[in-house]
Amino acid sequence: MNLIVTVFLPLLTAIFAGPLLKGKAYLDPGSGSFILQILIATLVGGLFILKTFWQRVQTFFRSLFSRNKDDQEE
Amino acid sequence: MTPADIHLEQRDPESSSFRDPSGFLFTSGGVLYRQVNQSYRPDYDRLMESGLYERLVEQGLLVPHQEVDIEPYRAGLAYKVIQPQAVPFISYPYEWCFSQLQDAALATLQIQKTALEHGMALKDSSAYNIQFFQGRLCLIDTLSFEVYQEGRPWTAYRQFCQHFLAPLSLMAYRDVRLGQLLRTNIDGIPLDLAAGLLPFKARLSLPLFLHIYLHAASQKRYAGQRVDTARQVSSTAMKGLIDSLEAGVRGLKWSPAGTAWGDYYEEHNYTQRGIEHKKALVQEFLEAIRPENVWDLGANTGFFSRLASDQGIPTLAFDVDPGAVEKNYRECRAQNEKNLLPLLMDLTNPSPDLGWHHQERRSLLRRGPAGALLALALVHHLAIANNVPLDRLADFFKDLGRWLIIEFVPKSDSQVQKLLAAREDIFGDYAVEPFEQAFSRCFTIHRREEISDSERILYLMERKD
Numbered sequence: 001m002n003l004i005v006t007v008f009l010p011l012l013t014a015i016f017a018g019p020l021l022k023g024k025a026y027l028d029p030g031s032g033s034f035i036l037q038i039l040i041a042t043l044v045g046g047l048f049i050l051k052t053f054w055q056r057v058q059t060f061f062r063s064l065f066s067r068n069k070d071d072q073e074e
Numbered sequence: 075m076t077p078a079d080i081h082l083e084q085r086d087p088e089s090s091s092f093r094d095p096s097g098f099l100f101t102s103g104g105v106l107y108r109q110v111n112q113s114y115r116p117d118y119d120r121l122m123e124s125g126l127y128e129r130l131v132e133q134g135l136l137v138p139h140q141e142v143d144i145e146p147y148r149a150g151l152a153y154k155v156i157q158p159q160a161v162p163f164i165s166y167p168y169e170w171c172f173s174q175l176q177d178a179a180l181a182t183l184q185i186q187k188t189a190l191e192h193g194m195a196l197k198d199s200s201a202y203n204i205q206f207f208q209g210r211l212c213l214i215d216t217l218s219f220e221v222y223q224e225g226r227p228w229t230a231y232r233q234f235c236q237h238f239l240a241p242l243s244l245m246a247y248r249d250v251r252l253g254q255l256l257r258t259n260i261d262g263i264p265l266d267l268a269a270g271l272l273p274f275k276a277r278l279s280l281p282l283f284l285h286i287y288l289h290a291a292s293q294k295r296y297a298g299q300r301v302d303t304a305r306q307v308s309s310t311a312m313k314g315l316i317d318s319l320e321a322g323v324r325g326l327k328w329s330p331a332g333t334a335w336g337d338y339y340e341e342h343n344y345t346q347r348g349i350e351h352k353k354a355l356v357q358e359f360l361e362a363i364r365p366e367n368v369w370d371l372g373a374n375t376g377f378f379s380r381l382a383s384d385q386g387i388p389t390l391a392f393d394v395d396p397g398a399v400e401k402n403y404r405e406c407r408a409q410n411e412k413n414l415l416p417l418l419m420d421l422t423n424p425s426p427d428l429g430w431h432h433q434e435r436r437s438l439l440r441r442g443p444a445g446a447l448l449a450l451a452l453v454h455h456l457a458i459a460n461n462v463p464l465d466r467l468a469d470f471f472k473d474l475g476r477w478l479i480i481e482f483v484p485k486s487d488s489q490v491q492k493l494l495a496a497r498e499d500i501f502g503d504y505a506v507e508p509f510e511q512a513f514s515r516c517f518t519i520h521r522r523e524e525i526s527d528s529e530r531i532l533y534l535m536e537r538k539d
Contacts, residue, residue, distance in 0.1 A: 025197055025220070025229040026093060026094045026095055026096070026197070026198075027093075027197065027198050027229055027230065027233060029227065029228075029229045029230075029231065029232060030232045030293060031293075031296040031297070031298070031299055031300070032289070032292040032293030032294070032295060032296040032297060033227075033231050033232035033235075033289060033292070033293060034227045034231075035292055035296050036284075036288060036289050036292040036293075037227040037228060037231055037307050037311075037315060038227060038306065038307060039292070040284055040288070040315075041306075041307045041308065041311035041314075041315070042311070043284075043314075044284070044311060044314035044315045044317070044318045045308060045310045045311035045313075045314040045315075046314070047314055047317075047318065048310060048311075048313050048314030048317050048318075049310065049314075051317065
């Protein structure tokens with residue numbers, strides 16, 4: 001965990017440094033919580049795209065097989 | 075009633091509603107209203123016009139409201155006044171079992187996903203904003219939404235992790251009783267505390283690694299620092315974040331097997347005839363008094379609570395055992411029971427007034443009194459296991475409800491003998507006569523019935539005014 005705190009997080013911050021989006025939120029989102037989301041955005045976004053893609057593949061094959069089944073029944 | 079009439083009635087701001095400048099709750103003439111402030115106008119209009127309000131209400135995820143024509147509490151700030159549908163009993167996350175907190179977390183994420191589809195986002199994700207209402211989970215804060223700004227991280231991310239993910243993971247991975255940390259940490263469990271208490275294997279779950287461990291590390295690294303970042307959270311990344319949180323919440327499991335009380339009904343010392351007689355008596359008493367609601371104290375898995383809730387009476391089933399509450403809740407969920415809400419409550423140390431000015435979260439007592447109390451097979455636990463004198467027991471019940479259906483379990487009963495097994499019997503006064511005397515000070519005893527095949531007695535009492 002120390003490695004993450006001392007190397008990984010500062011490194012990523014340095015890469016992505018720039019102006020922070022400001023909102024009018026009443027809740028303090030917390031600097032660390034905001035930054036973490038930005039740091040893991042690519043990872044969680046990528047995983048989400050993969051998951052969605054995989055679900056589409058599954059749906060496609062399921063519909064294909066169920067159609068074949070229907071054809072056979074007819 | 076005209077606006078002028080209402081103006082003359084007692085008006086008070088709600089003590090828990092002060093953090094968000096978008097608006098606040100107030101009561102007028104005993105009715106709860108929410109003032110929507112001018113500053114919230116664009117967000118409120120978007121909520122109502124985008125179809126989000128209708129969709130969430132249709133799904134039962136948001137409390138329905140009506141815009142009303144009454145004078146605002148603070149007219150200078152006001153845009154509108156709305157009257158939300160009343161939720162009869164407000165319960166708190168430290169009174170929920172594992173699955174209740176998990177379902178509340180999933181409801182919050184579902185609301186966020188639906189909001190994103192309508193160009194909005196939750197601006198807070200407090201567990202206190204979710205309530206159990208007629209067998210459903212429902213967001214009660216209509217002003218929790220804001221117009222979604224593409225690229226902006228989720229403001230409520232930290233709050234979600236503290237209010238839901240941290241307690242749920244501690245309950246699942248360490249001990250279910252750690253849910254009680256929500257009582258001492260009113261804005262959720264600090265993530266560094268959760269990370270420190272969780273066992274090493276919790277790190278092997280990617281969502282927990284990201285949202286608890288790495289999150290805690292990031293909070294420590296950037297505490298109080300002003301760090302500017304140009305990289306934004308795209309809408310796909312936002313969906314990914316919500317999906318990852320959902321996977322984290324769904325991946326947590328806790329089962330009540332092996333808790334102290336879970337199999338109590340199989341262990342009690344009633345004969346079949348005895349239990350049928352007790353059931354018939356409770357049913358008969360309830361039918362005679364027709365209370366507006368029932369609080370079953372020491373409800374176990376809700377066998378007797380259902381005698382009330384099945385009659386259509388809104389019923390709360392309190393128990394101290396997280397396993398019993400969990401089993402009861404799962405049964406309610408499976409059967410889609412609308413009138414029964416199981417809750418976790420230690421009657422020897424019931425929920426106190428908490429939060430700012432001791433007024434944010436109400437004690438159990440301040441959320442009463444109940445129409446009727448059920449106190450079945452309970453008195454010996456309070457009087458003997460917790461050394462509460464009988465007159466103090468009567469005082470407590472008098473403050474908690476109007477009608478009382480109470481069972482006296484004599485010392486000769488094997489359940490009481492178990493409690494006395496390893497200790498000296500200092501309870502000379504624990505007998506039927508002193509019990510009736512103590513309770514007669516505060517209650518009128520209407521019925522007294524000996525339960526068949528047992529030495530136990532069931533009473534129907536009414537509070538003296």
